[in-house]
Amino acid sequence: GNSVTQMEGPVTLSEEAFLTINCTYTATGYPSLFWYVQYPGEGLQLLLKATKADDKGSNKGFEATYRKETTSFHLEKGSVQVSDSAVYFCALSPDMDSNYQLIWGAGTKLIIKP
Amino acid sequence: SQTIHQWPATLVQPVGSPLSLECTVEGTSNPNLYWYRQAAGRGLQLLFYSVGIGQISSEVPQNLSASRPQDRQFILSSKKLLLSDSGFYLCAWSGGYGGYTFGSGTRLTVV
Numbered sequence: 001g002n003s004v005t006q007m008e009g010p011v012t013l014s015e016e017a018f019l020t021i022n023c024t025y026t027a028t029g030y031p032s033l034f035w036y037v038q039y040p041g042e043g044l045q046l047l048l049k050a051t052k053a054d055d056k057g058s059n060k061g062f063e064a065t066y067r068k069e070t071t072s073f074h075l076e077k078g079s080v081q082v083s084d085s086a087v088y089f090c091a092l093s094p095d096m097d098s099n100y101q102l103i104w105g106a107g108t109k110l111i112i113k114p
Numbered sequence: 115s116q117t118i119h120q121w122p123a124t125l126v127q128p129v130g131s132p133l134s135l136e137c138t139v140e141g142t143s144n145p146n147l148y149w150y151r152q153a154a155g156r157g158l159q160l161l162f163y164s165v166g167i168g169q170i171s172s173e174v175p176q177n178l179s180a181s182r183p184q185d186r187q188f189i190l191s192s193k194k195l196l197l198s199d200s201g202f203y204l205c206a207w208s209g210g211y212g213g214y215t216f217g218s219g220t221r222l223t224v225v
Contacts (some may be wrong), residue, residue, distance in 0.1 A: 003195060021158075032213075034213055035220075036214075036216075039137060041142075041221075042217075042218060042219065043120075043206075043216035043218045043219045044158075044204065044214070044216040045216070046213050046214070046215070049213055078194050083115050089157070089158070091211070100212075101148070101160065102208075102214060104158050105157070106157040107156075107157045
């Protein structure tokens with residue numbers, strides 16, 4: 001079946017540190033992969049996505065590369081800011097064409113200290 | 115452009131009272147619509163999804179129900195709230211690119 005596994009949080013970093021949040025998946029076929037961000041008290045926002053192997057999604061300084069050989073989609077940012085503090089969710093869509101439900105990771109809370 | 119509206123933003127209701135949360139989408143037609151619940155500090159739990167008017171699929175048996183009376187309207191209801199219904203409720207729609215657009219959420223506290 002399809003599943004998404006994220007590293008457990010919270011992840012606590014100092015401002016300007018390098019960030020990696022691990023995400024691995026299991027899926028049949030060729031899923032699309034997503035990262036969503038949820039700031040305190042708000043709904044989720046799409047951060048970035050990748051629809052095929054070796055694609056790199058990027059937005060707001062965050063990047064993630066779709067690695068089919070390692071079934072991973074790790075989120076990275078070179079220099080985090082306090083404003084990046086949020087919960088980050090990795091997700092996959094089993095079929096790009098059919099509006100299937102997203103399969104969600106449990107979320108990773110990121111805390112950035114000044 | 116497509117937008118999604120969800121209301122109210124916060125709600126405090128007594129145990130045993132009814133519930134109605136509304137979600138509407140603008141700028142698209144025949145979207146897939148979803149209701150999620152997020153307990154404090156927890157991940158997302160899919161409650162209901164709908165692929166068309168009057169078509170509702172329930173993922174988790176519970177005290178809640180959903181309806182889709184119009185193409186771009188999705189309603190979450192309960193006849194009698196329980197304490198365990200407290201949480202953050204999120205509506206979302208899917209427009210065909212495989213990703214979701216979420217509403218801003220409703221914080222429900224049952225007292």
